[in-house]
Amino acid sequence: MNAPLRRVGVVALVLFGLLFLNLNWVQAYKANAYRTDPHNSRTQLTEYQRQRGQIAVSGGQVIVAQSVATGDELKFQRAYPLGAEYAPFVGYKPVSGLATGVEQAENDFLSGNAPELFADRIKEMFGNKSTGGNILLTIDKKVQDQAYNDVVHNRSGAKNAAAVVLDPSTGAVLGLASTPSYNPTPLVSHDTKTADNAYEQLNADPDKPLLNKATQETFSPGSTMKVIDSAAALATGQYTPQTVIPAGASYTPIPGGTFTMHNAEASTCPDPNITLIQALTVSCNTAFAQLGVKLGSAQIKSMAQAFGFEDDGLSLGRDGHGSGLGVVASHTGDMTDANGQDDPNYVAQSSIGQLNVRMTPMEGALIAATVANDGKQMRPYLVDKAQAPDLTSAYTASPKVLRTPINNQVAGDLQQMMESVVQSGTGTRAKIDGFQVGGKTGTAQNAADDGDHGWFIGFVMKDNRPIAAVAVFLEHAGTGGSGEAARIAGDLMKTVISEKGIK
Amino acid sequence: MTAPTAPATPSTPSAPADPRISTRRNTELALIFAAMVIVLAYSAAVEDALIGRVTARFWLIPALLTLVFVAAHIIVRMLTPYADPAILPCVALLNGLGVAFLRRLDLGEVDTANRAHYGAFAGLGFRQLLWTLVSIVVAAVALAIVRDHRVLSRYAYTLGFVGLVLMMIPAVLPSSLSSINGAKLWIKFGGFFQIQPGEFAKLLLLSFFAYYLVRKREVLSLASRRFLGIDFPRGRDLGPVLVVWVLSLLVLIFEKDLGTALLYFGMFVVTLYIATERVSWLIIGLLLFIGGAFLANELGATVGGPFANFHERVEIWLHPFSDATGAGYQLVQSLLGLGTGGLFGAGPGAGQPGNVPFVNNDFIFAGIGEESGLFGLTALLVVYLIITVRGLRAAIAVRDSFGKLMAGGLAFTLGLQVFVIVGGVTKLIPLTGQTTPFLSAGGSSLMANWLLIGLLLRISDASRRPVNSSPMPPGQPQRLAGMTTEIIR
Numbered sequence: 006m007n008a009p010l011r012r013v014g015v016v017a018l019v020l021f022g023l024l025f026l027n028l029n030w031v032q033a034y035k036a037n038a039y040r041t042d043p044h045n046s047r048t049q050l051t052e053y054q055r056q057r058g059q060i061a062v063s064g065g066q067v068i069v070a071q072s073v074a075t076g077d078e079l080k081f082q083r084a085y086p087l088g089a090e091y092a093p094f095v096g097y098k099p100v101s102g103l104a105t106g107v108e109q110a111e112n113d114f115l116s117g118n119a120p121e122l123f124a125d126r127i128k129e130m131f132g133n134k135s136t137g138g139n140i141l142l143t144i145d146k147k148v149q150d151q152a153y154n155d156v157v158h159n160r161s162g163a164k165n166a167a168a169v170v171l172d173p174s175t176g177a178v179l180g181l182a183s184t185p186s187y188n189p190t191p192l193v194s195h196d197t198k199t200a201d202n203a204y205e206q207l208n209a210d211p212d213k214p215l216l217n218k219a220t221q222e223t224f225s226p227g228s229t230m231k232v233i234d235s236a237a238a239l240a241t242g243q244y245t246p247q248t249v250i251p252a253g254a255s256y257t258p259i260p261g262g263t264f265t266m267h268n269a270e271a272s273t274c275p276d277p278n279i280t281l282i283q284a285l286t287v288s289c290n291t292a293f294a295q296l297g298v299k300l301g302s303a304q305i306k307s308m309a310q311a312f313g314f315e316d317d318g319l320s321l322g323r324d325g326h327g328s329g330l331g332v333v334a335s336h337t338g339d340m341t342d343a344n345g346q347d348d349p350n351y352v353a354q355s356s357i358g359q360l361n362v363r364m365t366p367m368e369g370a371l372i373a374a375t376v377a378n379d380g381k382q383m384r385p386y387l388v389d390k391a392q393a394p395d396l397t398s399a400y401t402a403s404p405k406v407l408r409t410p411i412n413n414q415v416a417g418d419l420q421q422m423m424e425s426v427v428q429s430g431t432g433t434r435a436k437i438d439g440f441q442v443g444g445k446t447g448t449a450q451n452a453a454d455d456g457d458h459g460w461f462i463g464f465v466m467k468d469n470r471p472i473a474a475v476a477v478f479l480e481h482a483g484t485g486g487s488g489e490a491a492r493i494a495g496d497l498m499k500t501v502i503s504e505k506g507i508k
Numbered sequence: 509m510t511a512p513t514a515p516a517t518p519s520t521p522s523a524p525a526d527p528r529i530s531t532r533r534n535t536e537l538a539l540i541f542a543a544m545v546i547v548l549a550y551s552a553a554v555e556d557a558l559i560g561r562v563t564a565r566f567w568l569i570p571a572l573l574t575l576v577f578v579a580a581h582i583i584v585r586m587l588t589p590y591a592d593p594a595i596l597p598c599v600a601l602l603n604g605l606g607v608a609f610l611r612r613l614d615l616g617e618v619d620t621a622n623r624a625h626y627g628a629f630a631g632l633g634f635r636q637l638l639w640t641l642v643s644i645v646v647a648a649v650a651l652a653i654v655r656d657h658r659v660l661s662r663y664a665y666t667l668g669f670v671g672l673v674l675m676m677i678p679a680v681l682p683s684s685l686s687s688i689n690g691a692k693l694w695i696k697f698g699g700f701f702q703i704q705p706g707e708f709a710k711l712l713l714l715s716f717f718a719y720y721l722v723r724k725r726e727v728l729s730l731a732s733r734r735f736l737g738i739d740f741p742r743g744r745d746l747g748p749v750l751v752v753w754v755l756s757l758l759v760l761i762f763e764k765d766l767g768t769a770l771l772y773f774g775m776f777v778v779t780l781y782i783a784t785e786r787v788s789w790l791i792i793g794l795l796l797f798i799g800g801a802f803l804a805n806e807l808g809a810t811v812g813g814p815f816a817n818f819h820e821r822v823e824i825w826l827h828p829f830s831d832a833t834g835a836g837y838q839l840v841q842s843l844l845g846l847g848t849g850g851l852f853g854a855g856p857g858a859g860q861p862g863n864v865p866f867v868n869n870d871f872i873f874a875g876i877g878e879e880s881g882l883f884g885l886t887a888l889l890v891v892y893l894i895i896t897v898r899g900l901r902a903a904i905a906v907r908d909s910f911g912k913l914m915a916g917g918l919a920f921t922l923g924l925q926v927f928v929i930v931g932g933v934t935k936l937i938p939l940t941g942q943t944t945p946f947l948s949a950g951g952s953s954l955m956a957n958w959l960l961i962g963l964l965l966r967i968s969d970a971s972r973r974p975v976n977s978s979p980m981p982p983g984q985p986q987r988l989a990g991m992t993t994e995i996i997r
């Protein structure tokens with residue numbers, strides 16, 4: 006019986022060998038994944054030993070997130086003094102589970118674990134009580150207050166709405182409002198049950214309060230798409246604002262076909278021809294549908310892409326990185342038939358921002374900002390500075406040209422055309438005396454009984470220097486939605502003007 | 509194999525004349541002290557991490573443990589003087605670390621401010637220490653009664669029957685009296701005390717297996733058909749293995765416990781293999797078990813009923829993170845703890861083992877792993893492996909077939925149990941409710957495993973004892989020894 010006993014010894018060795026190999030897999034190969042897994046509260050318990058840094062706006066004067074000492078095992082409680090107004094982008098840092106927004110994008114820096122804060126960790130080893138780093142955002146509190154109040158109390162009664170305010174020359178995000186928002190306080194409760202319940206409730210809400218409507222959701226852009234069409238036409242060199250293009254009371258893309266499109270009002274552009282600038286001013290659907298079909302889907306798509314459509318890698322975080330502050334891609338959608346050829350019906354509808362075209366409010370603001378900034382699209386950013394606990398700067402955002410979809414000439418033409426819209430067209434409610442205000446309204450039809458979306462994207466300039474670019478979006482705002490969006494945009498521009506002290 | 513004809517076959521090299529050299533008891537004592545120094549250092553590190561300083565009383569529990577194990581050593585000196593000197597120190601190290609870790613869990617439960625004043629004679633740690641003492645006393649009594657392991661074969665049928673009854677009791681009892689966390693493995697006396705009869709049943713059943721196989725092994729090994737170069741037994745000789753297989757499946761169904769089923773079945777198949785030297789038994793056993801587990805899983809997925817629990821465990825094993833806060837919580841927390849520990853661990857007392865449910869019991873390996881890291885766990889595995897291998901060495905060295913089967917089965921069962929629970933906790937195999945021998949809190953497990961070690965020491969003692977100093981009372985041995993020859997060909 007000794008031979009089999011020896012073999013049983015080998016079997017035991019093999020079994021223990023398997024255990025050993027598996028332990029290597031779990032404790033060495035997968036160790037880091039497990040250590041940083043969102044379900045792992047161990048690292049969090051350690052994290053709560055050190056005071057997490059602050060998040061501030063308005064040059065560091067207004068604190069929107071901070072950690073307050075408690076007497077518990079978790080030594081600090083995260084607090085958000087300004088609550089829902091900032092929650093859509095500041096996010097929250099729960100005890101267990103993933104952080105969101107800036108709290109997620111800058112987690113390492115706020116918690117003090119970033120490589121830049123290595124020196125602080127060394128000091129900590131010698132008994133110096135230390136905190137995480139602080140993050141300063143580009144947001145201006147006055148602009149943000151205005152944006153949030155205006156979208157929450159919009160006069161169209163839209164439940165879901167968003168507004169974005171950018172500095173066109175740098176890309177800094179001055180205001181970023183989304184409603185409905187949420188109260189982050191219960192989500193960061195140290196009581197797991199409270200936190201879980203709050204999350205479950207918000208997550209189940211059909212209005213998706215946890216999503217930032219300005220950056221994380223896309224909507225039909227409606228007539229704001231006509232800015233892209235105009236840019237595509239002007240960029241060919243064969244069009245100027247004064248070029249006369251076909252219009253009319255109605256347009257049937259496929260002669261004899263069943264699909265016919267009309268204008269918003271019978272009086273909009275009944276004449277068979279119209280200048281390009283006038284078409285944009287009155288938002289002539291038939292003119293832009295025909296222009297789109299003539300240019301072809303490829304031209305439209307490539308211009309949209311040049312302005313930032315289809316870009317799913319954009320983030321408002323540091324140097325354009327940082328999950329938590331990502332901006333979802335806007336899409337132009339399919340415009341071809343089964344054979345891969347342009348379907349005139351589809352191209353016509355897509356040219357006026359219907360069918361499968363979807364855009365984030367952020368992309369709308371970027372289009373306006375690019376036009377105002379003479380064709381140079383600046384990378385939009387929210388994280389302005391990262392400061393070590395001793396207030397030395399670890400990072401300062403540097404404005405960067407993200408793309409240049411149009412040249413100076415085309416940008417100038419578009420400025421002229423969009424200013425005409427505000428001066429004498431559909432966007433007059435955004436007008437500001439003494440300033441060049443340009444923009445484009447949008448009314449996007451969607452499912453049968455829901456009201457149309459109201460849009461306004463625009464900019465304000467003085468002496469040909471851009472001051473602000475704004476996008477306002479009111480979901481299912483119904484009749485007059487785009488006018489209300491234009492009013493809000495004008496208000497926001499005025500606030501930026503007064504904040505910048507421009508006379 | 510060479511059929512041993514008489515127990516006197518000198519299978520060990522002739523023992524040295526001087527028993528003081530051959531027993532190596534002083535080595536054992538030194539090793540026990542070495543193990544206790546490790547436990548002492550561990551306890552100090554725990555206090556430093558959890559209290560912030562080492563209190564004046566940190567040595568109390570390690571000192572008591574040392575007393576208990578030195579007492580065990582003295583018992584070994586008296587009752588099994590020739591036993592393998594490595595086994596007891598290894599067990600002492602595991603048992604000591606188990607007590608120290610349970611005390612660490614106790615301290616973790618107390619508020620930081622009150623930890624320094626936490627009594628030495630309180631909590632799970634001290635309870636485990638008491639159980640250690642009781643277990644060693646029981647094992648000592650058993651050693652005193654069973655002066656020769658072959659005596660057990662005389663009562664094989666009685667032992668086997670009692671084992672069977674013990675194994676079945678929890679299955680028959682209503683869940684309120686037998687079920688803890690979904691596994692019906694217990695007999696509960698009121699709300700405060702419970703025993704796990706299966707822990708003892710495995711020892712009793714093994715005695716029976718060993719006896720039965722010694723009697724039948726010629727038949728089982730000789731009558732066979734050759735297929736694919738492997739000798740397969742005749743159909744009717746498959747009877748016993750099929751009976752045990754069905755029994756294991758019943759355990760799986762009614763006690764909802766894969767671990768125990770795997771343990772019984774593995775124990776039987778391995779002893780069958782040792783007895784017959786036929787690899788075919790291992791293959792048949794493996795196929796039967798895989799087939800049974802597969803069938804139970806499929807039935808659990810489709811029919812549900814008694815198989816649902818098993819199917820659920822398989823699902824958790826395959827996708828623990830798909831329901832990380834619900835069904836998969838235990839395993840996920842275990843893996844996260846182990847992963848956080850990494851190579852070196854957080855250090856004794858510096859982890860968060862409290863995050864893993866049942867860390868004092870089934871999941872103790874995960875808790876220790878978080879704080880001691882891959883290196884610590886590897887060391888523990890090596891200690892278990894040493895006990896297993898030393899047990900198998902005793903089996904090889906002992907002269908009688910019954911002893912060989914008994915020691916081989918005991919040693920392998922211990923190793924297999926470690927494999928089943930550690931494999932479950934680390935997601936190598938589906939998780940089952942087994943205790944980690946000598947580490948987990950719980951009296952039944954500790955006592956049964958100390959009895960197992962007692963038996964191993966008894967057989968080891970017999971295997972290393974010089975031939976001329978037989979401990980057998982006159983009159984008994986020849987009749988017992990003759991049993992291997994009454995084989996029906």
